[in-house]
Amino acid sequence: MVGKAEPVNGSVKSGSNQSIPAAMQSPLKKSDLIPNLSLKTLKLKTKQQELLIRVSILCLVYVLAFITRLFSVLRYESMIHEFDPYFNYRTTLFLTEKGFYEFWNWFDSESWYPLGRIIGGTLYPGLMVTAAIIYWLLRFLRFAIHIREVCVLTAPFFASNTTLVAYFFGKEVWDSGAGLVAAALIAICPGYISRSVAGSYDNEGVAIFALLLTFYLFVKAVNTGSLAWALASAFGYFYMVSAWGGYVFIINLIPLYVLVLLITGRYSMRLYVAYNSMYVLGMLLAMQIRFVGFQHVQSGEHMAAMGVFFLLQVFFFLDWVKHLLSDTKLFQAFLRITVTTAIAVGAIALGVGTASGYISPWTGRFYSLLDPTYAKDHIPIIASVSEHQPTAWSSFMFDFHILLFLFPAGLYFCFKRLSDATIFIVMYGLTSIYFAGVMVRLILVATPAVCLISAIAVSATIKNLTLVARAKNKVTQTGFVRGSSSLKGSSKASLDQSQPFQRNGAIALLLGAFYLLSKYATHCTWVTSEAYSSPSIVLAARGAHGNRVIFDDYREAYFWLRKNTPPDAKVMSWWDYGYQITAMGNRTVIVDNNTWNNTHIATVGRAMSSYENEAYEIMRSLDVDYVLVVFGGVTGYSSDDINKFLWMVRIGGGVFPVIKEPDYLVNGEYRVDKGAAPKMLNCLMYKLSYYRFGELTTEYGKPPGYDRARGVEIGNKDIKLEYLEEAFTTSNWIVRIYKVKPPNNRWERCSIFTLGPHCAALPFSGNVSWLGRINFSTNAGIG
Amino acid sequence: MARSTSKDAQALFHSFRSAYAATPTNLKIIDLYVGFAVFTALIQIAYIAIVGSFPFNSFLSGLLSCIGTAVLAVCLRIQVNRENKEFKDLPPERAFADFVLCNLVLHLVIMNFLG
DSSP states (O other): OTTOOOOOTTHHHHTOOOOOOHHHHGGGTGGGGSOSOSGGGGTOOHHHHHHHHHHHHHHHHHHHHHHTTOHHHHHSOSOOOSSHHHHHHHHHHHHHHHOHHHHHTOEEOSSSTTTOEETTTSSOTHHHHHHHHHHHHHHHTTOOOOHHHHHHHHHHHHHHHHHHHHHHHHHHHTOHHHHHHHHHHHHHOHHHHTTTSTTOOOHHHHHHHHHHHHHHHHHHHHHHOOHHHHHHHHHHHHHHHHHOTTHHHHHHHHHHHHHHHHHTTOOOHHHHHHHHHHHHHHHHHHTTSTTTTTHHHHBGGGHHHHHHHHHHHHHHHHHHHHHHOSOHHHHHHHHHHHHHHHHHHHHHHHHHHHHTTSSBOOOHHHHHHHSTTHHHHHOHHHHHOGGGSOOOHHHHHHHHTTHHHHHHHHHHHHHHTOOHHHHHHHHHHHHHHHHHHHOGGGHHHHHHHHHHHHHHHHHHHHHHHHHHHHHHHHHHHTTOOSOTTOOSOGGGGGSOSHHHHHHHHHHHHHHHHHHHHHHHHHHHHHHHHHTSOOOSSSEEEEOTTSOEEEEOHHHHHHHHHHHHSOTTOEEEOOGGGHHHIIIIIOOEESOOTTOOOHHHHHHHHHHHHSBHHHHHHHHHHTTOOEEEEEOOTTTTOSSSHHHHHHHHHHHHHHHOTTOOGGGGOBTTBOOOSTTSOHHHHHBHHHHHHHTTGGGOOOSTTSOTTEETTTTEEOSOOOOOOSSEEEEEEOTTSSEEEEEEOOOOSSOOOOOTTOOSGGGOSOTTOTTSOHHHHHHHGGGTTOO | OHHHHHHHHHHHHHHHHHHHHTSOHHHHHHHHHHHHHHHHHHHHHHHHHHHOOOSHHHHHHHHHHHHHHHHHHHHHHHHHOTTOGGGTTSOHHHHHHHHHHHHHHHHHHHHHHHO
């Protein structure tokens, strides 16, 4: 214990080289000179000191991960953000009110009118069940908390738990120092924070915890070969399957890892035990989730795992036979026969399965990861989501900062000390970085790998540097009784000439590392505060005098819907707002964010892009009572429906060829001013967005009808609505609600000048007045 | 050519049999159990080839219970086999306890999935 204290890497945060082993100092009563706030007065041994430092660092990191995600709760209020979390909130509310059985078998008629949605069978229940369990636990302890608070704070809580798992994972892969650094890095990494702030009650908040837990338990199982750890990893996998559709990544990465181990010759009995038990138990548990169903045996995305399972059986069977037989020649013959039979059987089975369609091919969502151009040509709905776009370099830098160049450094260290665990983390890192490059949303999946590998780089580098920096102390301490705090000892003369330079260089590099890490911490906090803490449903801006202006239009509109419309009213809007309307407005919607029925969405898209009379027919066929549009022309809000309009045209045109995208463009350009296409100026979306807008002056010095989001004066200011009437416009004109007028009670006098649905249908009925009948003959057959 | 391969196969079979006779009894019991489980799985596959696979969840749960217990028994055999140097420190009681626990979980899930 004398003079051999290992450099505690937790000192990354404190940057100090001053931790002195107590055993070195206590006989000399050094503690008398230092005030009571010192570890030495606790008379702890080095191991206990180290444990105390580690535990306190982990506690601090745990708290840090939680509080750094609370910006939006402090700035606005404790509410659910964005779009998808509202659906999760609604289902959690239902679960806590009605119980698990009702939740599991829930058929919802309030969305996708008139089709309805089987919610019980088409969602991932992990998140809702987790929040409900926390809620019931707190209620049991008599904390009178509302389910919304639990929902809002679930993601930060699980982010804190993720840091703990990252610590254990780092400890498993490298050592406890790397674990601590990994925990600290992942606590504040913006790539993870973006989907786990307080209020972002979405599947990823829980899924990343489950992902890292499954990987950690599996690596532990491979390292120890214990069935208990494999069982634990199967349960981790079950939790992941219940939480997120991204579990496909796990079920493909782990077989790939097993394959790599087999190829590189690192296989062992432990691998067999770990993978097989995890696969069989995990697969069975996963099939309990209704949404996943039989995909593990029927879907092409899961076939890799099954293939590797059979391969392992064959491989280890051959290994066992080889071990049993003494004659190698016979064994070679046997080997040849078995291998060829096995490959032939496998290939035939796969071929027959795929050709007959029993094994379904890769779904569009995942196929577009392998072929990024697929979605744009074939599935416009997937291509239209902004999170599915390829990642720019600036996004990588924004979300990872220094981890971006620490990642290759960490890869170098991993390759220097290859083991089963480091091979796994390298594979996880490389595959996840590739996918992160294909889709912005998947930076989230890459974040734990990048943090872990960077932590290895940081930890190994700092360990080496501190060893060099303390090397002089070892030589001097044999002769000195004064503490190593006096680094400029007078024994320089007795040392090598290179030692001081090495030591100074090491200290300089350590200071540089400390500077970089503190820059990282600053950057992460700034990014969290500026970019990732906005609720999206409440907008804020700076007023003319620098004061903060809040736009709460969305909730205003949904509350109006809730209070001023009949309970069975049906609302038509673009699918982005469906979840929010059902959750907050409590009204039936036509389409929502689940986007499971492309034709239904295309029908709505067609209605929005048609002229008013054609749209009225579609709306009557869908029983629509209210139409909701989002308009950003007054406030300059750029995520409004006019900017999304081309996607409505594309999706509608994908199913109904009558809608053609070039009709709405002028020379390939999308315009809303005087030079816009005539179909654009008269379609329903344009009319509903700009109704009465032509009279409004939005900016000083600009003509009335100046659209601040597009920066132009609109082309068609004199808009008259025939089949709809304006019901409500929010205070900043962001959400506009229109009521669909019911058809007339009596037949209008039809002439050749009034065409439309209310003039048609019953050509020779007795209800028509004798005056009407005279004019009717001109319209016979028009309908 | 055929005679040489058949002689090869016979020689292979004989040497395999003599080597296998040398394994300890407890491992042979486990092998017997694995063989029984695989045999049951084959019977089930023959059944669906004749009758059809409805309801699919019941078929899967039956088949996977056989394969699952076979796999777990093989894992037990690996951990209990005294020739495996990696598992030298693992007491066989612990291996058996893990085996029982995993089987318990397996069959509970099967019971739920059986419908």
